[in-house]
Amino acid sequence: MKNSKKAFILFEAGLAILAAAVGIIMLWGRNDRKLDRIAVIVQASDDSQWAAFQYGLKKAAIDEELELYIVKTSSVVSMKEEKELIEREIANSADAVVIQPVFEEETESVLKKIESKIPVVLVESSASADRESSLLPVIQADNYAMGAAAAAELIGDYEGSLEGKTLAVVSQDSTSQAFLDRQKGLLDTLTDTGVIILQTEPQMLEEGSVRAEIIVALDNAGLIAAGKCSASNELHGALVYGIAKSTEAVYYLDIGAVECLIIPDEFAMGYQSIVEISKCLDNPFYQMQSSMIPYTVMRRDDLFLEENQEILFMTSQ
Amino acid sequence: MQSTVMTTFSIVSISLLLLIGAAMYLRFSAAAREEITQSALKLIEQSGENLEDYLVSMRRISDAVYYNVIKENDFAGQNKDIQRGMNLLYEANRDNLRSIAVYGRYGSLVAAEPIASQKEDPNVTQQEWYQQAVNEMENMHFSTPHVQNLFDDGSLRYYWVISLSRVVEITNNGDSQSGVLLVDMDYSSISRMMNKMNVMNNGTYYYLCDSSGKIIYHPRQAQISRGICSENNTTAAGYKDGIYDEVFEGNRRKVIVNTISYTGWKLVGVIPYETFNHGMENMRYFVIMFMLLTGMMLGCINRVVSVRISSPILRLNESVRAYEAGEKPQIYIGGSEEIRHLGYSIQKSYEQIELLMKNIVMEQNERRKSELDALQSQINPHFLYNTLESITWMIEGERNDEAVFMISQLAKLFRISLSKGHTIICIRDELQHAECYMNIQKVRYRNTFSIVFDVEEQVYDYCTVKLILQPILENAINYGIAGMDDGGEIKVTGKKKDGNIILSVEDNGMGMPAEEAGLILTDSNRVHKHGSGVGLINVNSRIQILFGKEYGLTVVSEPDEGTCVSICIPAVPYTEENRKILETGSPFARDDINMKVQEIHHEK
Known part of the structure; x- marks a missing residue:
């Protein structure tokens, strides 16, 4: 009799624990999952030169399910300003930063320190004088x-x-x-x-x-x-x-x-930078990789070739 | 038992639950899949209609420009009217239009709206839309999206357009010549339409391609063009309208195709199977939750049912076990009707067993009593026969006084023998009875022996079975002193010892060996040889029937010395109550009496 009662209590307790676990999972799923927030800091962010880059960022953010925030900046940004912008974005709960580095002596060390807090990806150029040995991942054209x-x-x-x-x-x-x-x-x-x-x-x-x-x-x-x-x-x-x-x-x-x-190919630069960050956010042990994006040599005569029209499409976004 | 019932119930109910859960999940998932597919189909049909309406409106614009403006006017003299007409149409549809232009046979610009400077050398005749129009003059042609390379509006921008081109007849100075009418639709209109379809972020997406599979709109167009991802657009372009299952790059998906009339464009919806799974995730958890909660509920119900079924049986079992262990509990009657009935039956059978037991005991008592009575009744006729024979001899020998004495003694003897039918009498009466008997015998045996009564007075008022001394005295006369000519002595003693009454009859007759004395109380044949057939065995039996096996006679004898027969009975004070108890003859009565005797003993 006692064994039967014990078995019954164990059975009910087991089911109750499972039901609670399923309930928590259901509630967890119902609450909208907070997307990781990526801050993007480039010089003169509103300039038309960034159209393809930002289009690439946006497309990648959709594909990788990330929240993108492009920081409004003036045409000239110093390293000090850039550092303040990054810290402000971190305070605003940015989970990673894509940044066009301002080339100053201490730029790389400052960004390296920031990288210890959140993932940092450089775009356009490295922060290192030696283009072959950047301490931070760089997505850039050659x-x-x-x-x-x-x-x-x-x-x-x-x-x-x-x-x-x-x-x-x-x-x-x-x-x-x-x-x-x-x-x-x-x-x-x-x-x-x-x-x-x-x-x-x-x-x-x-x-x-x-x-x-x-x-x-x-x-x-x-x-x-x-x-x-x-x-x-x-x-x-x-x-x-x-x-x-x-x-x-x-x-x-x-x-x-x-x-x-x-x-x-600025689209590729934007897209690739977000993909690298996404991999890093998904797997904290992932080592982000630098990569070179392609470029196109255009002449007037081949401007409206089909392959070049796509470049125009990107830059017109 | 309860565990078995509950385990069985649980296995059956959980199995059913699993079956129901699986069936429910399959049913719901199929319904949800169907619903997703149907809603995608409806969206595609609706959007296809919207797209068709849009393209029809573009064709109407083209028709209006051609039939109402170009055909009605001569380009040589009515240029302003033509420009005005084109302007009106452009302004009315400027949200969807980028430009309207008319080109001459060699690609020269004849008229355009809005008015903008043409690029230096756009090489119109080499552009795809122009060639399509010229190659198939009877049709209107929709191009795929491309960068407009015609005008320089000074905005430093490039526009994506879909060109609707057709060959038109231009009148110039009364001469009719062919030209091409171009209506450039703003690609953003179609893009907006398609973007609206792709707002759902659940994996389902929609794209538009032409009849050869060339992509017009795709939500991941840039990624496809860079090879980041790919699309099965060429295959989809070959599909007729309908819903298809396909596997593309290892992924199963449903493809819905809707053809846009006139253009032959295909509006394609793609639902990856992961979308169905994604949609079913909540349903899956719901079904699991439902099964778990139902399992818990069933567990409780099973428990209650199994307890309700087994508990009355267990309680009934416990009461029966207790009964078997010697207790006399009330048999449990409860639970369902069948179990109550079982309880009633068991209780009734136990009651009947008890009744039978009582009857058996009563019958046994009756049998003992009748046995006693039978033994007792064997004495009287024998003795009466001898005495009456002696009295007869006395009367015949005219010894009347002796006869009178004999008769009076006999009467006294019978009075005590009768004792109102009681079996238990006091020792005083028993001694008197013995005395009467011995007086009669003395007469019969002509005083050849003497009798001495040496009985303590304190034993007079104790109970005894009546007529126990007389057979012993008879034996003492017959076997002890009958052969003696003179000097025979019989001594009757009585005393109380250790809570018992010891009455002894001692003679100085011929005695017997110890072995023979031992057989007196067991070998009834021997007694029959010499006596009346009523011997010491009867006395012993009667004592034991009434007082128990521990009481009775002991015979001590020595050849030529004499014999001593002792009666040992419990010292039960003679009262009416004790007499009645003893006369019931049951073993329980003996126990009661023994207890009383012990109490009295302790009190003393």
Whole structure:
């Protein structure tokens, strides 16, 4: 009798525990699961150059079921400001950060400290002077290769006859690691061509104070300025080459103001950065990987090819 | 038993519960799957209609431009009217339109709305929409989405459009020539429509492709173009309208296809089977919860039912066991009607057994009593015969005084013998009876022996079985002193010893060996040889019947010395109550008397 009673109590208690567990699971499932929040900090976040990148971020966030927050920033952000922005986002319960690093001496160490709290992925360029040995995962185009590609296009167009030609390198931010890598790629390829290299800024182009036969813009702002000047015939017949990522840049290519345009796949950069973070959030032991995104060399004639139209689609978002 | 009942109930009920749960889950999951599929089908049909309406409206715009504007006017002289007409149509539909343009036979722009500068060299004749129109002049053609490469509106932007193109007849200075009418629809209109369909974030998605499978809209179009994911669009384009099951890249999914009329576009809905599972997750937990709660409830019910069934049986069993152990509990009567009936039956059978036992005891007592009476009744005729014979001799010998004495003694003897029919009398009466008997015998034996009564007075008022001394005295006369010519002595003594009364009859006759004395109380044949047949055995039996086996006679004898027969009976004071108790003759009565005797003994 006693055994029977004991068995009955055990049976009922077992079922009650199971029912409670199922109830908790049901309630857990009913409450909307809080999505991990990813903060994205890039310079001049509203600029059209980020359209494809942000489109990639958004698509990846949908695929990976993450909440995305793109921090509004001005065109110039210092490392100090960037650090404050990151800390503010962490305080606002950001679970990870995608950041375009401002290249300063202490940038990498500061970001490394932040990485000990939450996952950090760099985009556009690394925070390290040595592009081969970044302490943090970086999703970027091969800036050196893009610079080299621009030079190769240039050499091709001039059939190698660059001796004595003046080439102006234009860039809005000449301190960024991306610029330095691109410039290095460009200069390395142009070595021994006899071309004369000048360093200039968009403002100087607009002011018409640059006398060069070739303009190579190594960032978006530089190319738009060069394209704009070229469109309005203020470059005295100089040919414009460059690396950019906005529809404006494509427009100047379309109207013939720019000879050749190299566009990195910003969609891939945005998408890949979120995927890496998602893997890390899903598995804390996951070691995030750096990766190189592809780029496309575009000419006016092949601008509306089907494969290039997709790039236009991304940059038009 | 209870465990067995409960285990059986539990196994049966849990098995049923599992079956019901599984059936319920399968039924619900099938219904939910059907519902998801049907709602997707309805959404596709509804959206397909909306898309068709949209495309029809675009065709109407094209028709209106062609029939109401182009055909009605000559481009040479009525350019303003043409521009006005196109402007009206554009303004009325500007939310869905990007541009309306008319191109001449060689791709030259004839008219356009909104007015914008044409690009330097758009190379119109090489564009797909133009070639489609020229190649199939009788039809209107919808292109797939593409970047519009015609106008420069100064916004530095590129627009995604779907081109509706057709060959039109243009009148210029009265000459009729062919041209192409282009209506560029804003892709965002279709994109918005499709986005609305894809708001559900449950894994189901919808896409649009043309008849060759080329994707017009896909929620993951960018990922597909980069190879991050893929779509089975080419196969889907070959499907007719309906619902299909397919396995794509190892994933099972349901595909719903709806064809958009005129364009041949396919609106495709994809429901991965994980969606069904996702939708069924809550149902699964609900079914598990239902089964667990029902299991708990069934467990309680099983417990109550098994207790209600087994408890009366167990209680009945316990009462029967207690009865078997010698207790006399009330047999449990309770529970269901069958078990109550069983209880009643057992109780009744026990009552009957008890009644039978009582009857048996009573019958046994009666039998003892009648045995006693039979033994007792053997004395009287024998003695009476001898005495009456002696009296006859006396009267014949004219010894009248002796005869009178004999008769008076005989009368006294019979009075005591009768004792109002009582079996138990006091020792005083028994001694008197013995004395009468011996007086009669002395006369018969002509005083050849002497009799001495040496009885303590204190034993007079104790109980005894009547007529126990007389057979012993008879034996003493017959075997002890009958052969003696003179000098025979019989001594009757009585005393109380250790709570018992000892009455002894001692003679100085011939005696007998010890072995023979031992046989007197057991070997009845021997007694019959010499006596009347009523011997010491009878006396011993009567004493033992009434007082128990521990009481009775002892015979001590020595050849040529004499014999001593002692009677040992319990010292029970003679009262009416004790007499009645003893006369019942039952073993219980003996116990009662023994207890009383012990009490008295202790009091003293």
